[in-house]
Amino acid sequence: MSISKKPPLAQMTGTIVLAGAGKMGGALLTGWLAQGLDGCNVAVIEPHPSEEIAALTARGVRFNSSAQDLGAVAALVIAVKPQMFRDAAAKLKSFVAPGTLVVSIMAGVTTAAISKACGGSVVRAMPNTPAAIGRGITVAVPGHHVNTEQRATADALLRATGAVEWVDDESLIDAVTAVSGSGPAYVFLLAEELARAGVEAGLPEDLATKLARATVAGSGELLHRSELDAATLRKNVTSPGGTTAAALEVLMADDGFQPLLSRAVAAAKRRSQELAK
Numbered sequence: 080m081s082i083s084k085k086p087p088l089a090q091m092t093g094t095i096v097l098a099g100a101g102k103m104g105g106a107l108l109t110g111w112l113a114q115g116l117d118g119c120n121v122a123v124i125e126p127h128p129s130e131e132i133a134a135l136t137a138r139g140v141r142f143n144s145s146a147q148d149l150g151a152v153a154a155l156v157i158a159v160k161p162q163m164f165r166d167a168a169a170k171l172k173s174f175v176a177p178g179t180l181v182v183s184i185m186a187g188v189t190t191a192a193i194s195k196a197c198g199g200s201v202v203r204a205m206p207n208t209p210a211a212i213g214r215g216i217t218v219a220v221p222g223h224h225v226n227t228e229q230r231a232t233a234d235a236l237l238r239a240t241g242a243v244e245w246v247d248d249e250s251l252i253d254a255v256t257a258v259s260g261s262g263p264a265y266v267f268l269l270a271e272e273l274a275r276a277g278v279e280a281g282l283p284e285d286l287a288t289k290l291a292r293a294t295v296a297g298s299g300e301l302l303h304r305s306e307l308d309a310a311t312l313r314k315n316v317t318s319p320g321g322t323t324a325a326a327l328e329v330l331m332a333d334d335g336f337q338p339l340l341s342r343a344v345a346a347a348k349r350r351s352q353e354l355a356k
């Protein structure tokens with residue numbers, strides 16, 4: 080058997096239909112093209128494309144085609160807001176034949192609901208915004224009737240924006256959404272609040288903002304590159320009886336960061352479960 084060196088997306092035949100090319104759909108599309116997917120193999124359904132996305136017509140990407148205009152559909156990728164899905168589904172199901180792969184990144188919309196509204200073999204996935212720089216992490220779960228080949232196609236589409244983990248239990252996706260899907264917002268809030276606290280501590284605003292941004296970004300990069308776990312990296316900053324220990328005593332108090340983050344993650348998980356109703 081000959082082994083092709085081409086990445087899987089560069090070998091893909093059939094059209095990938097992307098519904099919704101906003102922040103996340105746009106990140107996926109950019110990742111696919113960077114991984115060698117031919118723009119002629121992509122059809123975008125998007126009522127309000129950004130200038131950057133609309134400019135991809137130059138790479139062969141088609142916009143707002145009807146199902147009749149397209150040849151065989153290899154996959155439908157749904158990246159509209161969950162609240163938009165009901166309206167969008169009427170059109171989207173025209174792209175789906177029995178056995179067509181459907182990949183959804185919508186928060187809180189179950190494989191069963193997607194399958195009922197659009198048909199097809201559904202993979203549900205939860206990416207996050209670092210996808211925009213190829214550093215996302217996505218957790219995916221196959222719904223019923225997803226075969227090995229479809230799972231491999233979904234994996235290649237999602238992996239274009241970073242790492243992919245697969246789970247078999249769909250109920251885990253609500254907690255995944257609360258941890259990694261929404262997680263970047265918690266980290267950005269940390270950068271905002273660290274800057275604000277720096278100003279309160281007497282720093283000029285522009286310096287505090289620069290320090291907070293560089294600290295969050297540098298620490299994230301250190302965590303990414305290091306073989307040490309987060310707790311060890313934290314301990315490496317903390318000299319006994321020093322300044323960090325004084326701060327951590329506040330952050331790790333019984334009413335500190337830990338119960339607050341537990342409550343935040345629980346609230347996000349609950350909201351994901353509510354969106355499914």
Ligand SMILES: NC(=O)C1=CN([C@@H]2O[C@H](COP(=O)(O)OP(=O)(O)OC[C@H]3O[C@@H](n4cnc5c(N)ncnc54)[C@H](O)[C@@H]3O)[C@@H](O)[C@H]2O)C=CC1
Nearest residue numbers: 099100101102103124125158159160161167184185186206
């Ligand atoms: N933003 C995030 O951090 C993450 C978002 N998600 C999920 O990704 C999905 C998209 O979220 P964002 O990209 O943040 O939203 P967004 O608002 O940036 O993008 C949604 C896009 O869908 C388009 N749209 C609206 N109605 C449509 C229709 N009928 N057909 C086709 N396109 C239509 C809108 O014009 C918009 O460009 C949501 O379901 C969200 O739950 C998942 C993981 C992370």
Ligand SMILES: O=C(O)[C@@H]1CCC=N1
Nearest residue numbers: 186256259260261262
């Ligand atoms: O806030 C949301 O609902 C979406 C899902 C995860 C991140 N953003």
